[in-house]
Amino acid sequence: MADQQGQIGIFHFLSLFVVAASMRLFLMYSPANEWFADRIELSTPLTSWSRVQEGIVLLNNGISPYAGDIVHEAPLVVTLFYGLKDVSSQFIPLIFIVIDIVIGCLLYKVAVYNTKNLLTDQERIKSSFAKNVSPILLTEKEFDNIPFLTTAVYLLNPYSVSTCVAQSTIIFTNLGLTLALFGALKGSSPLATLGIALATYHSLYPIMLLAPVTLIVIKYDEGSQLSGMCKCGMLFTVWIAGLLGLSYSFFNSWDFIKATYGFILGVPDLTPNIGLFWYFFTEMFEHFRVFFLWVFQINAFFYCIPLTVRLREHPSFLACILCLIMAIMKSYPAFGDAALPLSLLVLWKHLFPYLRNAFLISCMLLFSTFLAPVFWYLWIYAGSANANFFFAVTLAYSTAQILLASDVLFAFLRRERDLVRGIFPKIINGEVATITLK
Secondary structure, three states, rough: HHHHHHOHHHHHHHHHHHHHHHHHHHHHHHHHHHHOOOOOOOOOOOOOHHHHHHHHHHOOOOOOOOOOOOOOOOOHHHHHHHOOOOOOOOOOOHHHHHHHHHHHHHHHHHHHHHHHHHHHHHHHHHHHHHOHHHOOOOOOOOHHHHHHHHHHHOOOOHHHHHHHHHHOHHHHHHHHHHHHHHHHHHHHHHHHHHHHHHHHHHHHHEEEEHHHHHHHHHHOOOHHHHHHHHHHHHHHHHHHHHHHHHHHHHOOOOHHHHHHHHHHHHHOOOOOOOHHHHHHHHOOOOOHHHHHHHHHHHHHHHHHHHHHHHHHHHHHHHHHHHHHHHHHOOOOOOOOHHHHHHHHHHHHHHHHHOOOOOHHHHHHHHHHHHHHHHHHHHHHHHHHOOHHHHHHHHHHHHHHHHHHHHHHHHHHHHHHHHHHHHHOOOOOOOOOOOOOOO
């Protein structure tokens, strides 16, 4: 870590955290805080801070927060803030800021470990590369600023800043995922599985990252792969059972299962968000609802299987792609879900020259981000638009993420092909051959 800081300067590294914390503090204690808290692009029925406050009020009155249909937050999160109810509300935002800064620190270490592993893996299989691939080989100098850039992209990303200011509990999911990657790359299966268990406990969909995290752990473990997989599976089961058991002990009821995971899978609340579920099921005939609900939910989890098979030798990259897919396909997504995978993409900066649609994707993300609140205002407040306007923005946003995932995957596979076959295309019938990946 000292070597990395020596490259970028300790002053710049500390300045990044000061600037990131200052931005969040200024916005949280400004009048803009209420605007961020009300944005449906930042908070969903699952992660809204106002619903956590509703749960605290219900607990104060001796009523289970899961007795009605308001609170869908994980029990331990509600209990955490209920225990802090006597603390001044002015200090609650500091908890979200601290968690965001911790995520940034963990991302820094994730980047450090990942760059070392990439260089080690390259050296191990270098003999199988073609002779003319030196221009695309990884070097230590190329990776000098990757940890700093990864941290900066997360801490200064408008998605993560606005999510923190809105006090959306998505940051607990991001914390769990980052902790899982940190633990896996460090070689600690208990820490890695704890991170996955925390993220899964909070929002269910991160369970698909158990596959890449397990592959990372066993890849750098000297023991047998079977024993490593069994160890990770058992540890994850123990952690998740412990979290669920602890939740039960606080409320003496399993009602939270239906209110949280049942809510995620059943999608009963069709409040508009930036995802694909709400508009489709608003227009859906009721007798088709169950069928398409299964289709949508299976679709969200299914990509884990073929991607794991294809990228099993590159579990770190697999984890990055699955984080991006999860942000697209989950039933109640928000901008905060995309903040983490966008920062993880910096770990693969060496793939950027292979991207084909970077400008188009950037424009789509930029326009959809700024037009979402505009079209929401025109629809809900001005009455000069309808739901189709806002849904068009959500389609553009989701399409941009899908294009990004496919483009990054193409870039990775194309570079892998160039390493083995050579970087110069072959000449067939006097013309430069076109490469098609199938």
